Amino acid sequence: MRWRVTxxxxxxxxxxxxxxxxxxxxxxxxxxxxxxxxxxxxxGKESGYEFVFADVPGNPGRLLGYTCYGPIPDTxxxxxxxxxxxxxxxQRTGLGSSLLHETERLALLQNAKRMFVDTSGREQxxxxxxxxxxxxxxxxxxxxxxxxxxxxxxxxxKTL
Amino acid sequence: MRWRVTxxxxxxxxxxxxxxxxxxxxxxxxxxxxxxxxxxxxxGKESGYEFVFADVPGNPGRLLGYTCYGPIPDTxxxxxxxxxxxxxxxQRTGLGSSLLHETERLALLQNAKRMFVDTSGREQxxxxxxxxxxxxxxxxxxxxxxxxxxxxxxxxxKTL
Numbered sequence: 001m002r003w004r005v006t007x008x009x010x011x012x013x014x015x016x017x018x019x020x021x022x023x024x025x026x027x028x029x030x031x032x033x034x035x036x037x038x039x040x041x042x043x044g045k046e047s048g049y050e051f052v053f054a055d056v057p058g059n060p061g062r063l064l065g066y067t068c069y070g071p072i073p074d075t076x077x078x079x080x081x082x083x084x085x086x087x088x089x090x091q092r093t094g095l096g097s098s099l100l101h102e103t104e105r106l107a108l109l110q111n112a113k114r115m116f117v118d119t120s121g122r123e124q125x126x127x128x129x130x131x132x133x134x135x136x137x138x139x140x141x142x143x144x145x146x147x148x149x150x151x152x153x154x155x156x157x158k159t160l
Numbered sequence: 161m162r163w164r165v166t167x168x169x170x171x172x173x174x175x176x177x178x179x180x181x182x183x184x185x186x187x188x189x190x191x192x193x194x195x196x197x198x199x200x201x202x203x204g205k206e207s208g209y210e211f212v213f214a215d216v217p218g219n220p221g222r223l224l225g226y227t228c229y230g231p232i233p234d235t236x237x238x239x240x241x242x243x244x245x246x247x248x249x250x251q252r253t254g255l256g257s258s259l260l261h262e263t264e265r266l267a268l269l270q271n272a273k274r275m276f277v278d279t280s281g282r283e284q285x286x287x288x289x290x291x292x293x294x295x296x297x298x299x300x301x302x303x304x305x306x307x308x309x310x311x312x313x314x315x316x317x318k319t320l
Contacts, residue, residue: 076308141301
C-alpha cells in the first residue's frame with residue numbers, strides 16, 4: 001500500500017462518499033469530516049490537521065480509507081486521531097490497522113508521545129472499541145451521558 | 161450583582177487584562193480567551209460561545225470576572241465551561257461561585273443536562289479543582305500526561 005499525505009481538491013468529495021458509504025456516521029459527522037478536508041485545503045499546515053489517504057490505484061477521485069489526526073493545541077506532545085474510516089469492501093482486510101500504524105509512525109516523527117481517540121460507548125461502536133484495543137489503545141476515561149443520555153463518550157489513549 | 165450576557169467591543173481588551181491579571185494562564189491560553197470573545201463579536205450566536213460578565217459599575221472597560229460556556233457540538237444536552245476567571249481582588253468573595261451558579265442557571269434554560277469542565281492535574285490547579293468540587297462537580301476522568309508528561313487533564317462534570 002502506498003500512502004498519500006497531501007490533501008488534494010478531490011478529497012472533499014471522496015471523503016464525503018467514503019464516510020457515507022460506511023453507513024456509520026451521522027449527517028453532522030459527515031459535514032465535519034468534509035470541513036476538516038476543506039480547512040486543510042485552504043489553510044495548509046496551519047489547519048492543524050494531518051491526513052493519511054489510501055488511494056484507489058488509477059482512480060484519483062476514490063478512497064479506500066483515510067485517517068485525520070494532528071497535535072492537540074496547548075499540549076506538549078499529545079495527538080488526537082480525529083477520524084478513521086475504511087470503505088466497507090476493505091474492512092477486515094487489515095487496511096484499518098495499516099492506516100493507523102502509518103498514522104502513528106508519522107505522528108511519532110512529529111514528536112507525538114500520546115495518541116488520543118474519542119468514541120461512543122453505544123453498542124454500535126463495539127467493533128470500533130475492539131479495533132482500538134487490538135491496536136494497543138486503552139480506555140482511559142468514560143464520560144457518562146456525554147453525547148446524550150445513555151450515550152457515553154469513551155476516550156482511548158496509547159503511548160507511542 | 162447584575163450580570164451582563166451580551167458581548168461588547170471592549171470585552172476583548174477587558175478579558176485580556178483580567179486573564180493577565182490573574183497570573184494564572186499561559187500566553188497561549190490568554191490568546192484563546194481573547195479569540196473566544198472576538199469570534200462571538202463577529203459571529204454572534206453562531207460562535208457557539210455564551211458569556212456571563214461581572215462588570216465594574218461605572219467602568220465599562222473593566223471586568224471583575226466572567227465565564228464562557230456553551231453547548232458541546234454533536235451532543236444532545238452537554239455543555240462545556242470553557243473559561244472562568246475572577247480578578248485577584250475579587251477572589252474569595254464568592255464571586256466565582258455566583259458566576260458559576262448564574263452560568264449553570266442560564267445553561268439549564270438552554271436545556272443543558274450535563275456541564276463539563278477541563279482542568280489540569282498539576283499542583284498549581286489544586287484550588288481550581290477544590291472550587292469545582294465545592295460547586296458539586298465530580299472528577300469523571302483523568303487523562304494521564306495529556307498536556308505534557310507529568311501534566312494530566314482532569315475532566316469534571318456535574319448533572320444540572
